[in-house]
Amino acid sequence: MKLLVTGGAGFIGSNFVHYALKEHPDWEITNLDKLTYAGNLENLKDIQDQPGYHFVKGDIADRKFVDKLLGQGFDVIVNFAAESHVDRSILDASPFIETNIKGTQILLEGARQYKLGRFIQVSTDEVYGSIDSGRFTEESTLSPNSPYSASKTAADLLCRAYFKTHRLPAIITRCTNNLGPYQFPEKLIPLVITNALEDKPVPVYGDGLNIRDWIFVVDHCRALDVVIQKGQPGEIYNIGGDNEKTNLELIRKLLELLDKPQGLIQFVTDRPAHDRRYALDCAKIATELGWKPAFSFEKALSATVDWYLKNESWWRSIKSGEYSKYYKKMYLER
Ligand code: NAD
Numbered sequence: 001m002k003l004l005v006t007g008g009a010g011f012i013g014s015n016f017v018h019y020a021l022k023e024h025p026d027w028e029i030t031n032l033d034k035l036t037y038a039g040n041l042e043n044l045k046d047i048q049d050q051p052g053y054h055f056v057k058g059d060i061a062d063r064k065f066v067d068k069l070l071g072q073g074f075d076v077i078v079n080f081a082a083e084s085h086v087d088r089s090i091l092d093a094s095p096f097i098e099t100n101i102k103g104t105q106i107l108l109e110g111a112r113q114y115k116l117g118r119f120i121q122v123s124t125d126e127v128y129g130s131i132d133s134g135r136f137t138e139e140s141t142l143s144p145n146s147p148y149s150a151s152k153t154a155a156d157l158l159c160r161a162y163f164k165t166h167r168l169p170a171i172i173t174r175c176t177n178n179l180g181p182y183q184f185p186e187k188l189i190p191l192v193i194t195n196a197l198e199d200k201p202v203p204v205y206g207d208g209l210n211i212r213d214w215i216f217v218v219d220h221c222r223a224l225d226v227v228i229q230k231g232q233p234g235e236i237y238n239i240g241g242d243n244e245k246t247n248l249e250l251i252r253k254l255l256e257l258l259d260k261p262q263g264l265i266q267f268v269t270d271r272p273a274h275d276r277r278y279a280l281d282c283a284k285i286a287t288e289l290g291w292k293p294a295f296s297f298e299k300a301l302s303a304t305v306d307w308y309l310k311n312e313s314w315w316r317s318i319k320s321g322e323y324s325k326y327y328k329k330m331y332l333e334r
């Protein structure tokens with residue numbers, strides 16, 4: 001099977017490439033990535049020369065480029081490529097519209113023209129908005145609250161429309177918050193770990209009682225594998241870890257694991273329109289495709305902490321580069 005993976009140099013995409021090459025040595029994977037600030041070829045260094053793996057630098061929103069690439073013939077597209085950080089979408093939504101909406105439409109159009117067998121849109125639980133009690137099902141109303149989640153919702157609706165209008169075999173997955181190796185240190189867990197290791201304050205938005213459901217990135221990759229092989233065109237699958245935690249609970253646990261003082265916690269101004277709670281009902285993927293998470297939260301958290309402890313040069317080179325300007329603007333000047 002020939003797969004085009006987009007955004008494979010980012011957090012989840014690079015974990016997926018590692019996972020897929022190990023689990024399916026017969027798959028041929030082309031990784032198309034623009035290498036934005038979040039894309040990092042270091043994430044793929046160990047497999048860069050592996051047979052069956054190819055890297056192409058390019059933009060999913062560049063129609064000519066995508067048309068030419070798809071002409072090489074693929075069976076499946078797995079679309080991870082996106083601007084993925086909510087806070088950045090609040091500072092400037094434009095790249096989110098360009099990549100998450102226009103880029104997805106260009107990929108869908110290419111998949112239609114070249115009659116690809118399957119299009120997997122890697123979406124998010126954030127499209128449903130916030131829920132105080134209960135859980136969102138795949139039928140729940142879409143109610144995004146940030147420019148990031150609005151752009152992901154638009155992409156989901158385009159996938160739906162291409163399935164309805166052109167019978168394009170698109171499948172949407174909506175996953176909760178991932179944790180694991182190679183996550184860019186602007187996101188909560190790697191930010192807390194790396195700040196704590198540097199004895200820097202750990203910023204907590206608002207009262208810290210917002211709830212996220214955490215899933216180990218490898219479990220997300222396992223779910224995508226099942227969807228690629230057994231998912232039904234036109235369907236949506238929720239993917240969750242069944243590990244709801246308040247941000248404060250999570251941060252306190254991380255500081256404990258790192259043997260760092262709780263006094264590093266610093267409450268800062270809340271994120272505008274900060275979703276209070278995400279929670280998914282994942283019965284559909286469990287009953288129809290037989291997937292459930294394999295890793296406990298404790299195991300996932302300690303594996304993640306260990307990875308950042310062992311890969312200090314990876315995160316230090318990010319934190320000392322271009323990212324330091326964003327960090328200054330986000331946390332030190334507000
Ligand atoms: P990330 O920001 O770590 O990686 C995104 C990757 O996409 C980077 O390698 C970047 O260079 C690439 N990219 C960006 N714009 C591109 C473009 N125009 N053309 C080609 N490549 C481009 O993101 P992530 O956290 O790995 O998320 C991957 C996907 O999973 C996203 O679609 C995101 O919405 C979704 N998702 C993420 C989570 C999570 O917890 N991180 C949860 C659910 C869904």
Ligand code: DAU
Nearest residue numbers: 084085086124125126176177186187188203204205210247
């Ligand atoms: O739910 C899936 C989504 O999870 C994905 O679609 C997004 O791509 C991904 O970035 C993530 O979004 P969140 O906004 O939930 O993740 P983030 O790591 O930015 O924040 C997690 C929680 O922690 C959120 O409630 C905001 C809070 N937070 C975050 C940061 C960066 C803090 O309190 N302090 C911080 O410094």
